[in-house]
Amino acid sequence: MNRERGSVVVIVSFFIVLFVTLLAFIVNVGYLSATKNIYENAAEAAAMAGSARLCDGDAINVAGQIAIENGAPEGSVSVTLGFFDDDSDQFYPEGTIPEGEYKNAVMVSISSDVPTILGAFLGKEKTKVLAKAVAYAESCGFLALGENSEIRIGPSGSSIDQPLLKNGVIYSNGDIKLARGATCSSWWGSRTYLPPAFENAELYA
Structure with missing residues (x-):
């Protein structure tokens, strides 16, 4: 037992x-x-x-x-x-x-x-x-402007266009590519386009 x-x-x-x-x-x-x-x-x-x-x-x-x-x-x-x-x-x-x-x-x-x-x-x-x-995410970028920032397309009355970014910041998750200069001619004359210029601007890529 x-x-x-x-x-x-x-x-x-x-x-x-x-x-x-x-x-x-x-x-x-x-x-x-x-x-x-x-x-x-x-x-x-x-x-x-x-x-x-x-x-x-x-x-x-x-x-x-x-x-x-x-x-x-x-x-x-x-x-x-x-x-x-x-x-x-x-x-x-x-x-x-x-x-x-x-x-x-x-x-x-x-x-x-x-x-x-x-x-x-x-x-x-x-x-x-x-x-x-x-x-x-897809390619993205943005431009940040402050109180003293300026964007200019080109001098008034000039045959030369050169965009200007002053006191701004550009952010991008890819390369920042700037267009090359070119001159275009037409019946009213020729116009030269230059790459953008930067003054006190910051670029982050």
Whole structure:
């Protein structure tokens, strides 16, 4: 009789341990899945926020801040600017952007070591959780004018046109290309168009 009771205790103990282990595994997987979902949402929000700031040069700082505000741990966020080719669905980081293209995309990567519930049993207390997102924008640029800014097309009555930007700022997420000078002739005479001139102006590209 005592032998049978001992066998029952062993069997019950085995199933209790098995049940607790299985429960811990399910909770652990759910926790890691929820954490990864948070990181993915944070990466997507950060990438979109960063792509909206490509023109003013603040994309990296904005993306990093948005990622942290949405649940990414401090020190876990990496932001990379580059070019996203919509046709090939490929991201080219700075330094590898194809010739003639421009920075139109932000990649946000989040990598963090997350504690595991079964760490004591598996000998691995933390598991690395990764998330990555890319957002891109079309070529954009804008001109910022202040109280003392001026835009002039050309001297009145002159046969030479040369646009002038004074005390202004131009932002662009691509190269700023200036038109070359040209002279056009017609029945009323000729007119020369020169590349734009800048006076106390700043260009950010």
